[in-house]
Amino acid sequence: MASISSADPITARDWLARLVAFDTTSRNSNLVLIEAVEAWLQGLGVRSTRVPGAAGAKANLLFSIGPDVAGGVVLSGHTDVVPIDGQAWSSDPWTLTERDGRLHGRGSADMKGFIATGLSRVPAMLAADLKRPVHFALSYDEEVGLLGAPSLIETLLADVPRPALVVVGEPTGMRIVERHKGIMGLRTTVLGHEAHSSQTHLGVSANMVATRLMARIVDIAERLAAAPDPASGFEPPHATVTIGTVHGGTAPNILARECSFIWDIRSASPVETRAVFDEVDALVRELDAEIRARFADCGIATEILSDVPPLTGVGNGPAVELVSRLTGTPVREVASYVSEAGLFERAGLPTVICGPGWIAQAHQPDEYIAVDQLAAGEAFMDRLVEALSA
Numbered sequence: 001m002a003s004i005s006s007a008d009p010i011t012a013r014d015w016l017a018r019l020v021a022f023d024t025t026s027r028n029s030n031l032v033l034i035e036a037v038e039a040w041l042q043g044l045g046v047r048s049t050r051v052p053g054a055a056g057a058k059a060n061l062l063f064s065i066g067p068d069v070a071g072g073v074v075l076s077g078h079t080d081v082v083p084i085d086g087q088a089w090s091s092d093p094w095t096l097t098e099r100d101g102r103l104h105g106r107g108s109a110d111m112k113g114f115i116a117t118g119l120s121r122v123p124a125m126l127a128a129d130l131k132r133p134v135h136f137a138l139s140y141d142e143e144v145g146l147l148g149a150p151s152l153i154e155t156l157l158a159d160v161p162r163p164a165l166v167v168v169g170e171p172t173g174m175r176i177v178e179r180h181k182g183i184m185g186l187r188t189t190v191l192g193h194e195a196h197s198s199q200t201h202l203g204v205s206a207n208m209v210a211t212r213l214m215a216r217i218v219d220i221a222e223r224l225a226a227a228p229d230p231a232s233g234f235e236p237p238h239a240t241v242t243i244g245t246v247h248g249g250t251a252p253n254i255l256a257r258e259c260s261f262i263w264d265i266r267s268a269s270p271v272e273t274r275a276v277f278d279e280v281d282a283l284v285r286e287l288d289a290e291i292r293a294r295f296a297d298c299g300i301a302t303e304i305l306s307d308v309p310p311l312t313g314v315g316n317g318p319a320v321e322l323v324s325r326l327t328g329t330p331v332r333e334v335a336s337y338v339s340e341a342g343l344f345e346r347a348g349l350p351t352v353i354c355g356p357g358w359i360a361q362a363h364q365p366d367e368y369i370a371v372d373q374l375a376a377g378e379a380f381m382d383r384l385v386e387a388l389s390a
Contacts, residue, residue, distance in 0.1 A: 010123060012378050013103070015116035016369075017096040019079075020105035026080040026144045029057040033079050037061060037119070037138070044126065051155045053148060058140040060152035062159070065125040066133030066388065070161035073322070073384065074135045074349070076168045076340055077115040078142030078149075081107035087365035102368040109357035113369040114169025117356060117377035124385055132388045135160055142340060145185060145306035149340040153347050165319035168341040169355030171362060171369070174327050174376045177353035178320055180335040181234065181266045182310035182342055184273050188213060188284065188302045189260040190248075193295040197253045204291050204298050206259035207248045213300075216283050217241055217263055220276055232268060233334040239267035240336075241276060266336065268310045309342040311351065319350040326383040327354065335359070354380075 022033040034050065041048050041063060048063035061079075066072065084093045084106055091097040093106040103113075118136060125134055137156055141147035156163075170177070190210045195203025221241040228237040241263065248259025267273045284300050291298035324330050337359065344351040356377030357369040 010120050012113075012117045012120040012374050013096075015119045016103065016105075016108060016113055016374065019112040019116055020096045020107055021094055023094055024080050024107070025083050026141055027083070030079045030140045031057065031059060034059050034061050034138070041122075044122065046122070046126070049155065049159060051148075051151050053140060053151075058148065060140055060148050060155070061138040062136065062152060062155055064133045064135045064160055065122060066130035068161060069132060071164040072133035072135050072160070073388065074137050074156065074163045074166040074344070075114075075118045076137045076139070076166055076344065077111050077118070077355075078139045078340065079112075079115070080140055080143050081110065081112070082143050082363045084365075089365050091366075093367075098371070101371045103371060103374065104366050104368040106367055108369040109171045109367055110359070110362035111169055111171060111355060111357075113171065113357050113374055114355040114377060117374065117381050118169075120378065121381040121385060124382070128385050128389045130385070130388050131390070132164070133160070134384070134388065135163055139340060146308050146338070146340055146343065147306075149343050153343055157347060163349060165316075165322060166341070166344040166349045166351040167319065167323060167355075168339055168344065168351060168353045169377075170337075170339050170341075170353045171355050171357030171359050172333070172335075172353055173358050173373065174354060174356055174380060175329060176320060176323055176327065176332050177335045177341075178311070178313040178316060178332045179233070179268065180311045180337060180339060180341065180353070181239075181268050182270060182273060183306060183308050183338040184265045184277060184304065185262065185306040186264065186277075186302055186304055187260055187262045188300065189258065191258055191297065191299050192256055192291070193298055194257045195255045197255055200255065203255040204294055205255040207256040209287055209291060209300070210246075210248060210259040210261060212287060213280065213283060214243055214246075214261060216280060217243060220279060224276075234268060234336050236336070239265065239269070239272050239276070241265050262305070266338070268312075270309060308338050309346045311339070311341040311345055311353070314345075316345065316350040316352060319352040322387065323352050323354050326380055326387060356380075
């Protein structure tokens with residue numbers, strides 16, 4: 001793909017086409033996108049800060065437009081996208097394609113559309129007499145556990161005067177989402193002792209032990225579903241516990257040496273999340289002691305893969321007020337998905353979610369953002385420039 005020149009057209013659609021063309025599936029590096037944006041910014045005379053991941057193959061990008069003062073607005077977006085594997089696309093996922101007023105391409109809605117609208121307004125921000133700055137915070141690996149955001153937020157708070165608020169541009173149809181659930185992602189691994197399956201007294205099947213744990217998780221999930229809180233506004237109106245993947249065993253006639261499963265807890269309450277974890281962990285410890293007493297090489301361990309706080313809405317008034325004014329809608333919604341907004345809020349920054357496109361199109365084959373939604377995102381950016389110039 002050709003490099004992005006500061007002299008190139010800078011409409012949101014142009015930017016979206018360029019961003020979609022970068023295959024930044026989470027399993028890949030995102031550096032080609034980061035480097036292209038860095039080079040473009042350099043041509044405009046804008047300094048940026050790269051915040052690399054531990055392995056060096058990925059990076060966050062932070063840059064600011066406007067005066068070096070407190071009270072700015074952070075525009076947050078993740079650069080990674082989910083895989084296209086096994087999906088039936090009607091056009092090339094990495095080429096932005098318009099059909100019936102919809103711009104199709106992987107990441108068009110989630111969430112390169114928001115990033116494109118922001119980047120398209122950088123020249124206007126530079127030309128404006130901003131009284132407060134705009135800070136762009138572009139992250140990596142949001143889709144696989146929000147792995148990049150913590151170091152990005154740490155750098156943001158250390159390097160720039162404290163911002164007034166954060167807008168996380170997940171696709172909401174330009175509506176305000178003020179609360180979302182948190183997530184704890186876990187991997188539980190059971191190590192058994194191999195033996196012939198006819199000689200169960202000579203071994204421990206990791207699969208059999210793991211199913212006892214998974215049965216408890218299913219029981220908890222059903223119990224939570226039986227006690228919904230309709231007033232919460234969430235759909236579903238209760239915490240959820242699900243098992244995503246299970247891997248175990250080598251052959252039908254061998255007691256399984258190893259079985260691991262990945263599961264998650266999604267709740268608006270960290271206390272509830274911890275209570276579910278503790279209940280499962282109590283059974284883990286009980287079964288661990290039981291199988292270790294039979295064979296010393298047996299055992300059970302649970303690894304916390306991610307622990308992302310919910311977006312509670314507490315203290316987020318400044319963000320809600322500004323975004324309500326810029327979008328012209330007082331509607332406040334909640335979401336069951338997880339985003340980086342909870343991390344920004346936990347860092348003490350008033351935060352809301354608002355961006356073009358709809359979450360229903362995210363992660364789908366033929367993912368798209370409607371042309372009028374992209375235009376709505378551009379209008380939001382124009383109003384933001386006006387507000388920060390007043």
